[in-house]
Amino acid sequence: MKTLRDIGLLFQRYTMQMLRNPVWLFVGFSSPVLYLALFTPMLKHIAPSLGVRGGGVLEIFLPGILCLLAFASGSGMGFNTIFELQAGVVERFRVTPASRFAILIGPILSGLMMMVVFDAVVVAIAVGVGFQMHWLGLAALAVLLGLLAALTAAFSTATALVTKDISSFAAIINGINLPILLLAGVLLPISFGPLWMRVVAHFNPLYYAVQASRFLAAGSFGAPAVWQGFVVLASLCALVVFWATRVFRKAVA
């Protein structure tokens, strides 16, 4: 099908661009590794208050970092969109008969592929320092993280197309990201927080991803948080991708 072919072409293009610009690879790898190296050691000392054994902090912390990574890699996508908009690349593609959905999703899928590679490295490192692997759980987690990254990437891309310049885009994305991250329990479970935080968190999609990810990493599929996470992320993802495709179709100036 034409759309699939276009997706393939634009996926290839984006992947090649990233590989030829190693700065991105370095940034992609370094941030999760830095979290592991510079944040985890501190957790060891508060492990008892988390109610887990010394090595078990990773079970809580690692899924959080993976969610953070997915969220950050997705929401950074718009910076590239702004650059391509200003370089005329977006126009060049929009004037071809290529599917608008493909123009949006090709780069997003490429970003997802790279994220999975980074994730694998991070998990491998974590296993080295005592993280318990659950293959099936991790596979399901990869799907969940893919939905999360696709959702944020589509949102970020569309926001970039609407705002068109780097300063207003950065202001919006940073303004949204910080509260979302803090209210999701990415680093520490939100259950540590007061009641009002726990209530507000329920309006935060990232919260559902983080909750589900902790169960999945531990290999427990039965928890309600798991299906809730998938339902929330899948439906939001579909909605945002639909909107972003429309923005590509109509993009002005």
Next chain:
Amino acid sequence: MEAIISTTDLRKQFPSRRGPVEAVRGVSIEVGQGEIFGFLGPNGAGKTTTLRMLTTLLPIDSGRALVAGLDVARKPKQVRQRIGYVSQLGGADELATGRENLILQGRLYGGDRVSVTSRAKLLMEILDLNEFADRRVKTYSGGQRRRLDVALGIVHEPEVLFLDEPSTGLDPQNRANLWEHVRSLRSRGTTIFLTTHYLEEADTLCDRIMIMDHGRIVAEGTPRDLKRQVSGDSVLLSLHDEDGALARARLLISAQPYVRELTTDGDQLRLYIEDGSAALPGLLRLLDAEGITLKSISLSEPTLDDVFLHQTGHSLRDAGAGTTETAA
């Protein structure tokens, strides 16, 4: 001549803080097949906006646009397949080579790998890019980049090629080189629609132009006809004022039907003639027969800037310099 682009009363508004801005106010165009058609006007005149509507990039507010026989608003996909568009920015991938750029572009237009690869090779020959084909675009000079941009626009052999300010940022030599390439494209049967704010580009490259200002078409025709409409050519005669020669010359010249206007300035006479180069020999014979001797004579043709000035009341140069508005 069969029209390949035709629009009727095309309009576009943009919202702004001070209320809606009418960027394009009722533009009707007919472009014939195989023409090099130019849109001349200052920045912010609405040229790019019109172009973006014709190339499916911008929704049309009202009016109708047919490109290659297809309604742009109703069949954008089919229109895209038949047109090429080179924006002011170009938009080639800097990290990819020229060849890679062309192959991807060709494939996005639906070509298969084999035919696209040979097409890319041909285009790089035509546009003198062979030497740089496998270098990353980042290393290209301005002229090379512009030629690659053009190649990207014609990779799928479009019927119409839209060029938005194609020679902006090019030095005179590269500009002339680009014009050569544009002419040779036309000779291969491609219709070219370009926007420009360079008088010289409109004058020497285009078969026919429209002058646009504040969202409206203010004049249309071949550069030659347009210039002739203004005031004709201006002729400056300077003569030896002996035995009332000046007065006699004035009398003689003003009696000629083809002289539109005559002014005196010291021992110089300035006259405006419909077609200077045709009328001049007869005029000289006339003066000679009367025994009036000339010190010097000069003929200057009006420029498109004179046309612009005549139609809009302001000079194209002033209009361009004064506006900070970007072409939306």
